[in-house]
Amino acid sequence: MSEQSFHLVCPHCQATNRVPAAKINAAPNCGKCSQPLLTGSPHELNAQTLNKVIQKNDVLTVVDFWASWCQPCLMMAPQFKAAASQLPQVVFAKIQTDKYEQAAAPYNIRSLPTMVAFRNGKEIARQSGALPSDQIVQWVQSLQS
Template sequence: MSSSQSLHLVCPKCAATNRIPAERLNQSPVCGKCQSSLLTAAPVVLTGQTAHKTIQKNEVLTIVDFWASWCQPCHMMAPQFEQAAKQLPNVVFAKLQTDKFEQAAAPHGIRSLPTMVVFKGGQEIARQSGALPSNQIVQWVQSLA
């Protein structure tokens, strides 16, 4: 990665798209609009309004956990997903509740829950269905970086 390269990051709080020099990703970048941290080391809760923009505009690895309120394995995996987010602070971890935001989830063809999909710059690069422990989530994501 060249030192002059910039990456787009969508603010998890206000959904503004920010351009960040790649070499500053490790320096806790903040949103130019609302001053919130852009990389939170915690899962971002997506809504119908923010899901598309977050998936399409983020140019860092973005892992979306597609889950539903009625899905027991989803609830079992939630703390594992949170733990993995803490271990990979330069990766965006996000959660999309499919039974609440069906239209936001529909374009991704989710057939089973939970399903994690990895995006970069709007492109799906991998997916994994089923609940995983945090160490396996971290290993899987690192293998894609």
């Protein structure tokens, strides 16, 4: 019987790594660039990396869709970062919708900021509006299985 493993996209070089389930909590590093796979902080996505991170990560992935002109988005950014530091086994990422409008379009974002949670390439939940870090943590924990 083979051991369960997870695919994780490296936030540094975008290589897809297979991590044994037993090692997911042991701060795994990328097999290609040796950088940490789970950083405990959000990483910026672009048009090329958004789809890959969503489709290839097997672990819970929370993407913050935001815009540079959006005051609530700017207010929530440090809260999102604080939440990421409290949940290091969850991938937190951000995509700037005014810069990468076409990449964000398929996700039907109607208000900003919007956090969308994905698992195994599928949307499992979304939350619109700025939230404090404790509420972000609570929301994400409610999605973990």
